[in-house]
Amino acid sequence: MVNKILFQRDEFIEEIYKLAKKNKKIFFLSADFGAPALDNFRFNLKSQFLHLGICEQNMVDFAAGLSLEGNKTYIYAMAPFLSLRCIEQHKTASCLMNLDVCSIITGIGLSYANSGPTHYSTEDFACLRTLPNCEIYTASDPLVAKLIAKQTTLNNGPKFIRLDRSPGLNLSTKLNLSQIKYGYRILKKSKLKTGGVCIVSHGTIISRAIEAVNDLSKKYESKITIIDLIRSKPFPEKLKKELSKYKSILTLDEQTLSGSLGSLIYENIYKNQQIKNLSLPDKFIYENIGRSKLLDINGLSIKKIKKAIIELTK
């Protein structure tokens, strides 16, 4: 498999398009949000696509209505507006009634760098995961996004799919649907049977963990595992056991700390382990310096990740 630079959203939508061609009960709704793959969908499957206006809240309720009639509905908009802006709609409509609505939340974290704090989605994970009944998936690369799309067709019920805005390479081309069902994948395995450090992350920020670990000397590198948490809700049962093997856990999340990945891991460990959480600071970010530099100066630099790993391996 050739590793090409691809957009997560195109990989996801392309897969849904293939499925929708065979299933007239699949609808795709957009709140004025596009993608090249969506052009195929909206021009070739006109009767299954609707432009809902820039009305994300109504899009959720309308999708709930479609799903009450037995349809499977995908709704698509920019991350902050399809998450926080609609949180009450998600609660009352898709989650409370356990409906088959998949929300494609695109541009998580600082994806929309330089657009300002209104366009950053740095709290969506903490908010969405409080909703009962739902499943939450986060894509760390285009192949994961494609496989999550397949996974969404395997069962009914509300799902939140968190995608990045930017194109990227696949972190690994060896991935199949069964690993998506598993809920996580191990991108790098520690050489130790027990002890060592487990880095847990999700989304494209995980590439910084890989870079940081590759940058460390063998002494540290051999003691580290990197886990890509693809399905964070429901939390993968087997991951609880896996995490119990490590002396320390480091979480890496492109979200503010309150209620996000660090909290999730705290809620799902059996024993007292040393945990360190690296995330964005509890403040609004205004600097116009691009995503990479924003991450560097807001607590998620490679240097800071390396420092945290070294401290935890001591």
Next chain:
Amino acid sequence: MNINLLKNKANEMRRKLFKKCYLLKEGHPGSAMSIMDVLVVLYYSGFVRLNKKNKKHPLKDDIIVSKGHATFAQYPILHDLNIISSKDWNNWGINNKTNLRIFGNNSIPGIKAATGSLGHGIGFGTGIAFSAKKNKNDKKIFIIISEGELYEGSTWESLLLLSSLKLDNLYIILDINNNIILGNPKKCLDLGNIEAKLKSFGIKTAKCNGHDFVQIYKNLKKLQISKKPTCLMTYTIKGKGIKIMENKPNWHYWNNISEKTYNEVLEQLNN
């Protein structure tokens, strides 16, 4: 349409619901009683057709009470129509062996959607109506909203879509009882000319007394000919039919009453 039947049914359903509220010591009776006459017309005059073949949801047409606290006004009717079982109905307020809850949700037989927070019903209904049209299903969808829901931005978002999709199989019934929690909407935040606003969104409107069976029936029949989405603006009395509740904002919620008052209300409803 049989006026005597409707009168008797409305009285009977108010009585059944009032008795349950007294047992439960909770609920939103004021809001429920104001829409009871409209519900009785919808269920007993042929607007809502039954589909007994579908055991999970034995109704061909759907009603969503978007003003969710009043959803339970449907329960005595659904029990009368054998959609809610006697076991569920009789145990409600007595023990936990019932699926009925004060707040309606789609796990209750005959209740299409979960409601409670305001401003969702038209959005849900638009999705249902759109799907029905796609499938060439002649299903009709009645959405009962309150004037309080006109404050919610999501109501106007859904009206915009409803009108754009030209869904003439969805009928909004607006319950105007001039009472929100803190009093008359005009004195809280005036909604202005509601009819003009609805019309400007492409909705065909009609107005009537929401307690006059003939007017409700005739206007709904007339609106069913429309090729546009419609709204019947019904002017109602909060707590209608129960003197201690009528037009009393505090009867938005259940209030404790003596056994003597309870019996007096039942006496009124028997006549």
